[in-house]
Amino acid sequence: MLQEFKKIIREEEDFVIIDAKGIYYRELNELINELILNGSKKFRILNVNGQRFIADGLRGGYYIEIYGTAGDDLGGFANGPTIVIHGDIQDGAGNTMNEGKIIVHGSGTDIIGHSMRGGKIFVKGEVGYRVGIHMKEYKEQIPVIVVGATAGDFLGEYMAGGRIIILGLEKRPEVEDIVGDWIGTGIHGGAIYIRGVITKDKLGYSANIKEIDENDRKIIEKNVREFCSYFGLDADEILKSKFTKIAPISRNPFAAMYSDSRENK
Amino acid sequence: MxxxxxxxxxxxxxxxxxxxxxxxxxxxxxxxxxxxxxxxxxxxxxxxxxxxxxxxxxxxxxxxxxxxxxxxxxxxxxxxxxxxxxxxxxxxxxxxVILTAMGNEVPYLSYFDHLVLDACQVTNPSIDPLREPMELRTFIGRKSERFDLEEDSGASLKTEIAPNLKLETPIMFAHMSYGSISIEAQLSMARAASKIGTFMGTGEGGMHKDLYQYADHIITQVASGRFAVHEEYLKRGAAIEIKIGQGAKPGIGGHLPGKKVTKEISETRMIPEGSDAISPAPHHDIYSIEDLSRLIYALKEATRYKKPVFVKIAAVHNVAPIAVGVIRAGADAVVLDGFRGGTGAAPQVHRDHHGIPLEVAIATVDRRLREEGIRHWGSIIASGGIRCSADVAKAIALGADAIYIGTGALVAMGCTVCKKCYTGKCPWGIATQIPELRKRLNPDEGAKRAANLLEAWSHELKEILGALGLNSIESLRGNRDRLRGVGLNEIDLEILGVKPAGW
Known part of the structure; x- marks a missing residue:
């Protein structure tokens, strides 16, 4: 396979550079896999134009730079790689990710970070609907999504763990909505931090507005600083803002639905 | 009062x-x-x-x-x-909402009980399986349309062969999660599956570390809650099953209450202890056949195309076009779960009133896939309410490649179908996590009994094939001419593709 694709691969310092123009996703991913088996650790993929499943199920601390628009499920089931996208990402980036980082200089679409259990996603621009849906956490693994601009409806739906931070930069959160409606519908774990003030009518079932404590402030600061370090932004300026915390009313919001559990009351 | x-x-x-x-x-x-x-x-x-x-x-x-x-x-x-x-x-x-467990309790018509098998007499000799070889081996997965050889290479194969599961008997243990049943019950089935040369499903509760040594005989599951789904988990099992629906509760999700998420269960599902484990009704990333295809290929990419990917759907009204969509989306097998399928916990209203009979689903899906010329693209696995080897034979004659047994396997291990699995107090140590109760099921004994059941049914299947004058289970697959209906109306017979007795 490496022979076959010799023309589109070259090496520069410790990077392998792949020109993905016109390459089918399955071939591109197989090529990356072959290169990994061959010992390559750092990749720069040029002319990416919607190829799906890049770094899908990848285990280990590989470094992948993508120029262009990455297709669906970028870094799905990933377990360790760092992926930097100079462009946009599409649906399901970081789907069920266990560990790793996805750093996006552009924007993202729907269900970013679906069911992710660990790792971090930083999106400089905006994201679509149902972002962070069913995020989880497990022991020391606490996934984080930080979005620079705005997020659509159903942010953090069914969320069971992890942290989502929405900054709404270049917006005036005191007068403009930076997040859509139905925030945290069915949330039963984790927390969402939104810059500015959010009123209760924006929340979905089982979500509630909670006081921000010292620990929350630490989480916001740590992740906002990391976010700003990737995109050359001024963290101190952002951290001056007020944030609203949204968290579940209970870890067991649906427990009272059944006749047997009501008997036990 | x-x-x-x-x-x-x-x-x-x-x-x-x-x-x-x-x-x-x-x-x-x-x-x-x-x-x-x-x-x-x-x-x-x-x-x-x-x-x-x-x-x-x-x-x-x-x-x-x-x-x-x-x-x-x-x-x-x-x-x-x-x-x-x-x-x-x-x-x-x-x-x-009224909770219950096990399968549908409404006495709807059982098509299995209105179908009879043919037998050889005089003109077409039967075969004695004790004297002649009888083939039950079944391969589950996509089959190649044709085989091309490399030019000038003698006999080396050019066609890429899709991964298949090799079953020594067309009977597998259905997906029942760790959490709904005890690790002792899962271990029993894993050992029996390894011994017989077949497979068991993990359900959506992940794979407990005690099962790792049997992973070659275990099918992992990816359900809407994505519990335990991890690249190592996907790579460890023999195949992956995407659970879209379940026959016992079509159209709704699952919910393991926080009080049942004990330390060990939390570790296997990779969620915090005491937290509700909610599996929503749809997968968050699947709203169409195209989306389903994306998940199928995400899983194939994550496992480098080495594992077959199955998709399990509940048998519902439009099951044939749905199953065709599933196969066209890239699934290596579609699992049809009929409305008699069991469960550890379901609202009674869904268990008893949603879905259609398995027999009808197998017949319509098999026919539709044949009509579209894509029957070989994927296998059909039938599941839900299969009680004996005759049901297995009838399901295969209607068009299934293999079947799953859930309740049957549990009964073999001691279950008496008291329908209280959802309480977590199973007196037979099966559907419970309470240590004193779990002790009641010895995995060695459980494995022996589960394996015995498979051996007994396999033996009976061979005898059935012999009586039909067939020497391989493949010759029975979709062979509806060897079935006749008794007491079924014209439309039922047409849908099943079966003649009435006497014709």
Missing amino acids: VWKNFPPDFYVRVDKELCINCMRCIKECSFGVHEYDRKKELWKRHHEKCVGCLRCAAMCPAKAINIEKSRMEYSPHPVWTNKVRKDIKMQAETGG
């Missing part, structure tokens, strides 16, 4: 002459039926708590206990049955 469990379903009759006051029944009953007042030296039996599992009667050393169906009933009425009245009273009291 106390109406709960009144009148009781069962009456616990203990023969005082035989009873030796050993108190064993108190220890055995996980529902607290038996009570002894030491001061007054009096026995009390809480009939209303009895679930009819027969554990106490089976274990009583004096054989003094008899569990009877309670004769006390409301005034008889053919429409307002006792069950209907008791359900209403319970809901009036609690205001909640």
Whole structure:
């Protein structure tokens, strides 16, 4: 396979550079896999134009730079790689990710970070609907999504763990909505931090507005600083803002639905 | 006004002459039926708590206990049955959804019981499986349309062959999660599957580390909650099954209450202890066949195309076009779960009133895939309410490649179908996480019994094939000409693709 694709691969310092123009996703991913088996650790993929499943199920601390628009499920089931996208990402980036980082200089679409259990996603621009849906956490693994601009409806739906931070930069959160409606519908774990003030009518079932404590402030600061370090932004300026915390009313919001559990009351 | 469990379903009759006051029944009953007042030296039996599992009667050393169906009933009425009245009273009291377990309890027509198998007489000799080889081996997965050889290379194959599962018998253990059943029950099935050369499913509860050594015979599951889904988990199993729906509760999700998420379960599912494990009704990333295809290929990419990916759907009204979509989306097999399929916990209304019979689903899906010329693209695995080797043979004759058994396997390990799995107090140590109860199922014994069941059914399948004059299970697959319907109407027969008896 490496022979076959010799023309589109070259090496520069410790990077392998792949020109993905016109390459089918399955071939591109197989090529990356072959290169990994061959010992390559750092990749720069040029002319990416919607190829799906890049770094899908990848285990280990590989470094992948993508120029262009990455297709669906970028870094799905990933377990360790760092992926930097100079462009946009599409649906399901970081789907069920266990560990790793996805750093996006552009924007993202729907269900970013679906069911992710660990790792971090930083999106400089905006994201679509149902972002962070069913995020989880497990022991020391606490996934984080930080979005620079705005997020659509159903942010953090069914969320069971992890942290989502929405900054709404270049917006005036005191007068403009930076997040859509139905925030945290069915949330039963984790927390969402939104810059500015959010009123209760924006929340979905089982979500509630909670006081921000010292620990929350630490989480916001740590992740906002990391976010700003990737995109050359001024963290101190952002951290001056007020944030609203949204968290579940209970870890067991649906427990009272059944006749047997009501008997036990 | 106390109406709960009144009148009781069962009456616990203990023969005082035989009873030796050993108190064993108190220890055995996980529902607290038996009570002894030491001061007054009096026995009390809480009939209303009895679930009819027969554990106490089976274990009583004096054989003094008899569990009877309670004769006390409301005034008889053919429409307002006792069950209907008791359900209403319970809901009036609690205001909640009625939970239940195991399979559909409404006596809908069983097509299996209205289908009979052919046999050879005089003109077409039958085969004796004791003397002649009889092939039950089955391959599950995508089959190649044709095989091309490399040019000038002798006999080296150019065609890429899709990964298949090799089954020594067309019977597998259905997906029942760790959490809904004990690790001892899962271990029993894993050992039996390894011994026989078939497979078991993990369900959506992840793979407990004790099962790793049997991973070659385990199918992992990816459900809407994505519990335990991890690249290592996907790579460890023999195949991956995406669970879209379940026959016992089509169209709805699952919910493991936080109180059941113990330390070990939290570790296997990779979620915090005590947190609700909610599997929403749809997958968050699947709203179309195209989206399903994306998940199938995400899983294939994550496992470098080495594992077959199955998709399990509940048998519902439009099952044929849905199953065709599933196969066209890239699934290596579609699992059809009929409305008699079991469950550890489901709202009664869904279990009893949604979905269609498995037999009809197999027949329509098989026919539709053939009509579209893509039957070889994927296998059909039938599941839900298969009770004996005859059901297996009939399912295969209707068009299935292999079948899953869930309830049947549990019964082999001791289950008596008392329908209380959702309480987590299974008196037979199967659907429970309570250590004292789990001890009741010895995995060595469980494995032996589960393997025995597969061996017995496999042997019977060979005998059935012999009687049909066939020497391989492949010759029975979709061979509806060897079935006849008894007491079915014209439309039923047409849908099943089966002639009436006598034709």
